[in-house]
Amino acid sequence: MSEVARPLVTTRQDDTGIAARIEGSAIGDTVYRWLTTAFALCVPVLLLLIALGVGTAAWPAFKAFGFGFLTSSDWDPPHNVFGAAPAIYGTIISAIIALVIATPLALGVAIFLSEFAPSWLRQPVAFLVDLLAAIPSVVYGLWGIFVLQPVLRDRVMPLLAGLPVIGKSALFEGPAYGPSMLGAGLILAIMVLPFISAVSREVLMAVPRSQREAALALGATKWEMIADAVVPYARSGIIGGIILGLGRALGETMAVTMLIGNVHQISASLFAPGYTMASLIANEFAEATGDLHLSALMGVGAVLFVLTLIVNAIARWLVWRVSREARS
Amino acid sequence: MTRSTLFTLAAAGLVSTAACAGSDTKAASDSSAASSAPSASTSARVDLTGAGATFPYPIYSKWISDYSAKTGVKINYQAIGSGGGIRQLQEGTVDFGASDAPMTDEELAKAKGPVLHIPTVLGAVVLTYNVPGLTQPLNLSGDVIADIFLGKITKWNDSRLASLNPGVKLPARDLLVVHRSEGSGTTYIFSDYLTAVSPAWAAGPGKGKELKWPVGLGGRGNDGVSGQVKQTPGTIGYVELAYANQNKLAVAKVKNAAGQFVAPTIASITAAAAGAAEKLPPTTDYRVSIVNAPGAAAYPISSFTWLLVYQRQTDATKSKKLVDFMKWALTEGEGSAATLDYAPLPASLGAQLMDRVASIQVGTAS
Numbered sequence: 001m002s003e004v005a006r007p008l009v010t011t012r013q014d015d016t017g018i019a020a021r022i023e024g025s026a027i028g029d030t031v032y033r034w035l036t037t038a039f040a041l042c043v044p045v046l047l048l049l050i051a052l053g054v055g056t057a058a059w060p061a062f063k064a065f066g067f068g069f070l071t072s073s074d075w076d077p078p079h080n081v082f083g084a085a086p087a088i089y090g091t092i093i094s095a096i097i098a099l100v101i102a103t104p105l106a107l108g109v110a111i112f113l114s115e116f117a118p119s120w121l122r123q124p125v126a127f128l129v130d131l132l133a134a135i136p137s138v139v140y141g142l143w144g145i146f147v148l149q150p151v152l153r154d155r156v157m158p159l160l161a162g163l164p165v166i167g168k169s170a171l172f173e174g175p176a177y178g179p180s181m182l183g184a185g186l187i188l189a190i191m192v193l194p195f196i197s198a199v200s201r202e203v204l205m206a207v208p209r210s211q212r213e214a215a216l217a218l219g220a221t222k223w224e225m226i227a228d229a230v231v232p233y234a235r236s237g238i239i240g241g242i243i244l245g246l247g248r249a250l251g252e253t254m255a256v257t258m259l260i261g262n263v264h265q266i267s268a269s270l271f272a273p274g275y276t277m278a279s280l281i282a283n284e285f286a287e288a289t290g291d292l293h294l295s296a297l298m299g300v301g302a303v304l305f306v307l308t309l310i311v312n313a314i315a316r317w318l319v320w321r322v323s324r325e326a327r328s
Numbered sequence: 329m330t331r332s333t334l335f336t337l338a339a340a341g342l343v344s345t346a347a348c349a350g351s352d353t354k355a356a357s358d359s360s361a362a363s364s365a366p367s368a369s370t371s372a373r374v375d376l377t378g379a380g381a382t383f384p385y386p387i388y389s390k391w392i393s394d395y396s397a398k399t400g401v402k403i404n405y406q407a408i409g410s411g412g413g414i415r416q417l418q419e420g421t422v423d424f425g426a427s428d429a430p431m432t433d434e435e436l437a438k439a440k441g442p443v444l445h446i447p448t449v450l451g452a453v454v455l456t457y458n459v460p461g462l463t464q465p466l467n468l469s470g471d472v473i474a475d476i477f478l479g480k481i482t483k484w485n486d487s488r489l490a491s492l493n494p495g496v497k498l499p500a501r502d503l504l505v506v507h508r509s510e511g512s513g514t515t516y517i518f519s520d521y522l523t524a525v526s527p528a529w530a531a532g533p534g535k536g537k538e539l540k541w542p543v544g545l546g547g548r549g550n551d552g553v554s555g556q557v558k559q560t561p562g563t564i565g566y567v568e569l570a571y572a573n574q575n576k577l578a579v580a581k582v583k584n585a586a587g588q589f590v591a592p593t594i595a596s597i598t599a600a601a602a603g604a605a606e607k608l609p610p611t612t613d614y615r616v617s618i619v620n621a622p623g624a625a626a627y628p629i630s631s632f633t634w635l636l637v638y639q640r641q642t643d644a645t646k647s648k649k650l651v652d653f654m655k656w657a658l659t660e661g662e663g664s665a666a667t668l669d670y671a672p673l674p675a676s677l678g679a680q681l682m683d684r685v686a687s688i689q690v691g692t693a694s
Contacts (some may be wrong), residue, residue: 044606070453071387074540075540076533076537076539076540077511077536077537077538077539077540078519078533078534078535078538078539078540079522079534079540081540109653145555145559146555146558149559150559153560175502177504177545178556178559178560179545179547179556213464225597243572250505257509257548258548258552259336261545261546262545262546262547262548263541263545263546264602273545279509282510283509283510283511283538283546283548284510284511285509285512286409286411286412287409287410287411287412287511287512287513287538287539288511288537289411289414289415289432289435289537290434293538
C-alpha cells in the first residue's frame with residue numbers, strides 16, 4: 001500500500017492534484033459513511049423484524065396459556081394444551097452440564113498450547129481441537145448413539161450410581177437407559193470445547209511477553225506466572241469464549257435431539273431423559289397443523305430468543321465489569 | 329484490552345446467531361419449499377409440484393420417474409412431512425399435497441375449495457422389540473399394546489403377555505417403551521389404532537401425530553426408534569413396515585378383529601383395506617381409518633396414505649396432467665408398490681377411485 005501511495009504524494013503538480021483528491025475523497029467519504037451506516041442499521045432492523053415475526057406468531061399461545069406457558073409441564077398436542085417448562089429446564093440444564101465439563105478442559109488445552117507445548121506439537125494439537133468445531137452436529141449425534149450412549153449406559157452410569165454419598169443422591173437416580181440429560185450434556189461439552197479453547201488460546205497468546213517476564217523476574221514459578229499474570233490479563237476474552245460456547249450449547253439441535261430422549265419431564269436425575277427448546281421445535285414443526293400448536297412452537301422459539309438475549313446481556317455486563325476491574 | 333474486547337464482541341454477537349440457527353432451519357426449509365413451488369411450476373421445466381408425507385416418498389418418486397420416462401411429464405415431489413403438505417395445499421403453493429393422516433374438518437375449512445382425498449398405497453405400523461433369548465415372533469393384542477404404552481404393563485413376564493404367548497419363556501426384565509419424538513404419520517396410525525381398541529387410551533393420550541406419552545423415550549425417526557430398540561435389551565417400539573422389512577427387525581404378530589394373530593405382510597395389509605373397503609358407502613370421501621379392520625387375514629394396524637387435490641382446478645393444462653398422472657398411478661403404478669414394500673390398494677377400490685379422480689374439474693364452484 002505505502003509503495004503505491006508514495007509517488008502520488010511526491011509528484012510536482014500536487015496543488016491541483018491534491019485538491020481534486022481531497023474533494024473527491026470528501027464525496028467518497030460521505031457516500032461511504034452513509035453506506036456503512038445503512039449496513040450497520042441492517043442488523044438491528046433484522047433483529048427487530050425477527051423478534052416481531054416470532055412474537056406475533058407466538059402471541060395466540062401466550063394469550064391462551066399466559067404465564068403457565070413457562071411453568072406448565074403439560075405438552076399435549078392432541079388436546080391443545082401446551083406448557084414449555086420441561087424444554088426450558090432441559091435447555092438450561094444441558095447447557096450448564098456442557099459448560100461445567102467443557103470449560104476446565106478447554107482452558108487446560110488453551111493453557112497447555114500457549115504456555116507449555118513445544119512448537120512442533122502446538123500446531124497439530126490446535127488444528128485437531130479446531131477440527132472438532134467442523135464436524136456436523138448430526139455426525140456427533142450418530143457417534144453419540146452408537147458409541148457414547150452404550151459406554152454411558154454400561155460403564156459410566158453404574159459407576160456414578162455406585163459412588164459413595166453422591167451416588168445415592170437424586171442426581172444419579174433411576175434406571176440407566178442411555179438417552180439422558182447427562183448424554184446430551186456430554187455431547188454438548190465436546191461440541192462447545194473447540195469454541196472455548198480456540199478463543200482462550202488466542203487471547204492467552206496475545207498476552208504480552210513482558211507480562212510473563214515481569215512475573216518470572218519477581219520470582220514467580222511457572223504456575224504462579226500463569227495463574228497470577230497471564231490468565232487474569234486474558235480474563236475478559238476467556239469469558240467471551242465461554243459465552244460463545246454457551247450460545248452454541250443453548251441453540252444446538254440435532255445432536256441433542258438424538259441423545260436427550262425427548263420426553264417432556266423435569267427430573268433432578270441426570271440419568272433421566274428430557275427435552276430442549278431447539279429439539280422441540282425441530283421435532284414438531286414439520287408435522288404441526290393446529291394453529292395453537294404452531295403458535296406454541298413459535299412461543300418456544302420466542303422464549304429461546306429471549307433467553308439468548310439475556311445470556312448476551314449478562315455476558316456483556318460480566319466482560320464490562322471484569323475489564324473495569326482490570327483497569328483500576 | 330482492545331483485543332479481548334474485540335473477541336467478546338464477536339463472541340456475544342455469535343451467541344444469538346448460534347442459538348437461532350437451530351430453530352430457523354426447519355422454518356427455512358419449509359419456506360424455501362413454499363417459495364420455489366410457484367416459480368418452478370411456471371418455468372415449464374416442471375409440470376406439476378407436490379409436497380407432503382415422507383412415508384410414501386420412495387414409491388412416489390418411483391412413480392414420478394417411471395411416469396416421466398413414459399410421458400415426459402415432469403413432477404416435483406418434496407417430502408416435507410404431512411403437516412407441511414397440508415399447509416402448502418391450503419396456501420395453494422403446490423398442485424397436490426400428500427398426507428398419512430386425513431385432513432380434519434378444521435383443516436378442510438381453511439383450504440381454498442373442496443379437497444379430494446385419493447388413497448394411493450397402504451402402509452402398516454409394526455411393533456419391534458428386543459427380548460434376549462426370544463426366538464419366535466411375539467404375539468400381542470390391542471389392549472396389551474395399549475397398556476404397555478400406557479405404562480400399566482411394566483415387566484416382560486406380565487401374566488397378560490404370558491397368556492398371549494403360551495409356551496414361550498419371557499424374561500423378568502423391565503419393559504421400556506420407545507416412541508417417535510417428532511410428529512409423524514406413523515405415530516398417527518399407531519395412536520389411531522390404540523384409540524380404536526382401548527377405551528383407556530382413547531380417554532388418555534388419544535390420537536395425533538404428536539402425543540403426550542405417559543411413558544417411554546423418544547427416538548427421532550424410524551431409525552432413531554429402531555436404533556434404540558436394537559441397543560437396549562427389554563425395549564419395545566413401533567416403526568413402519570417397509571423400514572422393519574428392509575432392516576430385518578423382529579416384528580410382533582398382532583391379534584386382529586377376527587381374533588387371529590396376523591404378521592404384517594403386504595398381503596395382510598391389503599386384506600385389511602379390502603375388509604374396510606367393503607363397508608364404505610359409494611359416496612365416501614375416503615377420509616377413513618382402516619385400523620382394526622374386519623377379515624381373518626387382516627393386519628390391524630394398517631392405513632391408507634393419501635394424495636390431496638382440489639376438486640376445482642384453475643389451470644386446464646395442469647388439471648389434465650394431474651388427473652392423467654393419478655389415473656396412471658392407480659392402475660399401472662400400483663403394480664410396482666410391492667417391490668418397495670408398500671401394499672397396493674385392493675382391486676375392489678380401483679373403479680370407484682377412478683370415478684372420483686374423474687370428478688376433478690376446471691373452473692370455480694357453481
